[in-house]
Amino acid sequence: MAPRPASKTAVPSDKVGVICRALRRAIIEQALAPGAKLPEDSLGERFGVSRTIARHALGQLAAEGLVELRRNRIAVVATPSWQEARDAFDIRIELERLVVRQLAGKLTKSQVAELNAHVDAEDRARDGSDAVSIRLATEFHILLANMTNSPILVRYVSEVAYRCCLTLSLYSRPHSSECAINEHRAIIAALVKGDEAKVMSLMHSHLDSVASRALVAPAPPRGRDLLDILAPYAEEGESERVVKMPKVVRAR
Amino acid sequence: MAPRPASKTAVPSDKVGVICRALRRAIIEQALAPGAKLPEDSLGERFGVSRTIARHALGQLAAEGLVELRRNRIAVVATPSWQEARDAFDIRIELERLVVRQLAGKLTKSQVAELNAHVDAEDRARDGSDAVSIRLATEFHILLANMTNSPILVRYVSEVAYRCCLTLSLYSRPHSSECAINEHRAIIAALVKGDEAKVMSLMHSHLDSVASRALVAPAPPRGRDLLDILAPYAEEGESERVVKMPKVVRAR
DNA sequence: GACCCACAAGGTGCATGCAATTGAGGCGCA
DNA sequence: TGCGCCTCAATTGCATGCACCTTGTGGGTC
CATH class of the missing domain: 1.20.120.530 (GntR ligand-binding domain-like)
Structure with a gap:
């Protein structure tokens, strides 16, 4: 197979990208459980950006199906049936x-x-x-x-x-x-x-x-404070890419 | 197969959705050829919304791979290799x-x-x-x-x-x-x-x-004025959804 | 004539402000 | 006590403004 150019992430700016990656990770590590609320303000505050950016990030994640956006309501982590x-x-x-x-x-x-x-x-x-x-x-x-x-x-x-x-x-x-x-x-x-x-x-x-x-049985929901949950995800540490290269598991 | 709830489009507001649908259609009907520029201003003007909304729509389309977003540059219709x-x-x-x-x-x-x-x-x-x-x-x-x-x-x-x-x-x-x-x-x-x-x-x-x-051979690019091209797409005419749901499917 | 640089204009990046909607708590009433 | 209404705080929807980046262009130099 002939080598091809590497993929370019379709991320608009990159503050948005940072937030998306952080939230994705928080979600798949189950720090953010399905149904967890994601207010634009809190997100913006936690990541040091304005609501505009947080909102944009939520839009992207919604397009990926990880987040649910309801008009005039707080966005939540998706709860797939x-x-x-x-x-x-x-x-x-x-x-x-x-x-x-x-x-x-x-x-x-x-x-x-x-x-x-x-x-x-x-x-x-x-x-x-x-x-x-x-x-x-x-x-x-x-x-x-x-x-x-x-x-x-x-x-x-x-x-x-x-x-x-x-x-x-x-x-x-x-x-x-x-x-x-x-x-x-x-x-x-x-x-x-x-x-x-x-x-x-x-x-x-x-x-x-x-x-x-x-896919066997439903699990109980859980809840904590959003700001606390996101703390370890706020500063984009080691793994700029979703998949970080081997060797060391531990996050810094 | 048991009936399931109908799909809900993950569209944030709906002005965004309107713009997305219009642009998608313009793109697949080849009114907007690959490489065509999509300045936020013009889009907003054409659809009667602010840049903020146009921008958001472009973000969605970029997530779908129909549009390419380059930092600080005008967005363009994607040109897949x-x-x-x-x-x-x-x-x-x-x-x-x-x-x-x-x-x-x-x-x-x-x-x-x-x-x-x-x-x-x-x-x-x-x-x-x-x-x-x-x-x-x-x-x-x-x-x-x-x-x-x-x-x-x-x-x-x-x-x-x-x-x-x-x-x-x-x-x-x-x-x-x-x-x-x-x-x-x-x-x-x-x-x-x-x-x-x-x-x-x-x-x-x-x-x-x-x-x-x-997939046989490249075709020549073409260009017209964006505002003209979009005119017929600006007011969301007949087909509100790209494909309307079949009668039977609709839930509740 | 070709190249380089500086400047101006167009466009995006992002924050902020204001209007509109929603959800929740409090109050009155049966 | 229980139910419904009303008001208000919280939160989103959206437009606008300003700063910065990018690019095209014109003049100057070699």
Whole structure:
């Protein structure tokens, strides 16, 4: 596959981008649970920008389906229905099958190393919080998508993966991710081997099992103070990109 | 398939939504060619709103990949590369296979009627402008997606279909759509018959042939005055939604 | 004639202000 | 006590203003 130009994020300015990334992360780490309120003022205050910018960021996230905007009402973190969650997983399966189909047998050595490093990180984080495990697992898939060098595919996979994460907050029992990690390793192996059919079916069953383990029963809502929750996300630390490169798991 | 609540467009206010719809339509009808400039001022003036709103609309369209935002520069209609166009079609194929898989054998009579009516409309428009033919062909696919009642799927199919439209402006020779119309009829027939495998393969080859007919060679750019181009789109005329929901679907 | 620089104009980046809407608490009344 | 209305604080909807960036252009120099 011929190398292609890297993806350019379609972010308007970048203050907006900073806020979006922070909120996305807060959401997938379940610091912001579905239904959590996101007033423009508080957001602006927390990130040191005006409401205009916060509002714009909320607009972007709404376009991605992570946030719900209701006219004249405070925006909230999206609360997808069970059926929407199932739909998201169905779409995700198709998209990620496409990803591995394009990638099978075409990974460079350094890419393989990067993937392995990421899974190692997942392994190391296994004892940590569920939130981090879930984030890392998701980022593995986004990392894969990135390697296709198809900006559109990256965007869709990321979006739908985030949405799926969101549903985990709602419908999943406490995460047990060990098997998932092994499945990640199996996928890498099949990719390296270049067995297109095999890797597609691996990805399919992997996501399918994640979905069925996840979509079992509703979980209780929780609430804390928005400003507190966002504190650790306010200054965009280490990981400028959603998927940070391997090695070190810990956030500074 | 159990009825589900209808999709709610994630549009913030609705002035923004009006502008988005108008611009989307102008773009897919190729009134706004790739690379066309979209200054916030002119947009605001044309639609009778402030720059703030125009800006917000541009942000949404950028998130959909129809518009490119460059910092401190005038926004332009996106100009996807040939490779991106190919990627978009690949994704589209997978998504629409999913659509027809979900729909096979599950259409109501009125839905079938609606589909047939739409294809008839395509037939009638065959002598008209290419722009209208292309729009109708695209809307057929979006109509199908709508019938899945999966908001997420609708959104992704719509988005990627619009993007594909956009690439037609760039890389396609003048449209010859008769065969496409027949293919649409064949898809409907297979859906009614409920032959899942058949309809998936039909959809696959349909889109594949559209793609290969489309992605042949670059076409010359064209330019006119933005304000003139947008005039017919400024007042949101007949079709408020791009594709109106089928009678039966509407919830509550 | 070609190149370079400085300046002006057009356009975006962002904050702020004001109007409009909503939700909630308090009060009266049955 | 319970229900409904009313008022007010909180919050969004949107326009406008100012600062800054980018680009095109004209004059000066070699």
